[in-house]
Amino acid sequence: MTPRPLLRRLLPATLGLLATVLGTGAACAAEPLPGPAMAAIERLIERQTAGLPGKATVTAALPGTAELPACDAFDAFLPTGAAARGRLSIGLRCRTGAAWTRFVPAYVKVEGTYYVATRTIEPGDAIGLADLTAQTGDLAALPRSVVTNGSELAGARATGRIAAGAPLRKELLRAPTVIQQGQSVQVVAQGAGFTVSTEARALTQAAAGGVARAKTLDGRMVTGVADEDGQIVLSQ
Structure with a gap:
């Protein structure tokens, strides 16, 4: 038998075996987390993303065939300095039962x-x-x-x-410039149940949301934040 016919006979079996191996590897690429562990992670991400301009969802799974040790209740946490967005590791700590901590790969989509x-x-x-x-x-x-x-x-x-x-x-x-140096501006101070304003002369140019300095008519130097109406709002 020549090598070419033999190769044709072996190729389908070889490809079938390769597909089986690859399929098994894909199935073992990640293991789902226990429901209580995933719930702890979701609560953490909900807290951490409460102020973000969008809806956050998290996916997390154990790599390969790894398993978490037995645990009755979980706490989830972020490593120091980590932000709850994109790819990251999320810590899982066993709160009752055996004491252990594991880090789980995750992705937070916003x-x-x-x-x-x-x-x-x-x-x-x-x-x-x-x-x-x-x-x-x-x-x-x-x-x-x-x-x-x-x-x-x-x-x-x-x-x-x-x-x-x-x-x-x-x-x-x-941002657009709302205060020009030298122009007359209103300086506004706000508190619980009151608003006080006075006229002043701007000492600096400022964009909306930027820091502005001014000198009031009685000679006081004030610093505040320029608002969109060109006023200087004093910090409390």
Whole structure:
């Protein structure tokens, strides 16, 4: 028998064996967590992402054929400095029964709205509604500074070139100037049940949300935050 016919006879069996091995490996790639452990992880992520601009979901599984030791109740926690987004390890600690701690690979997806440029925006260009569009996607897969609040774009100008289709990032935007140095401004102080305002002269230029300094008519120096109406709001 020549080698070529023999190869033709062995090839189907070899491919079948390879498919079986690969299928078994894929099935063993991850093991689901026990229900109480997964519930502890979901509670943790719900707390950690409560203020994020989007809906967070978490997936987690043990690698390979690993198993968690027996446990009656679980606590989940994040390693020091870890943020609840994207790929990370989540700690599981046995709260009752045997004392042990394990770290589980996980992915936290944050589904939310962000804004992308509809045209190429050059440095210094003002940004209007026609220059952007809202999209929905996984914020965890995007830069942390991506713009998710359309009100942040009102009157903004680009500080760098933004390609068409690129997400808008806060470091590439400059808020509009609402206070010019030397102009007359209102300084506002607010407290529980009262609001007091006085006239002052701006000592610095400021964008909305930026720090502004002014000198009141009686000579006092004040520092506060410029609001969108061009007032200086004093910190409490």
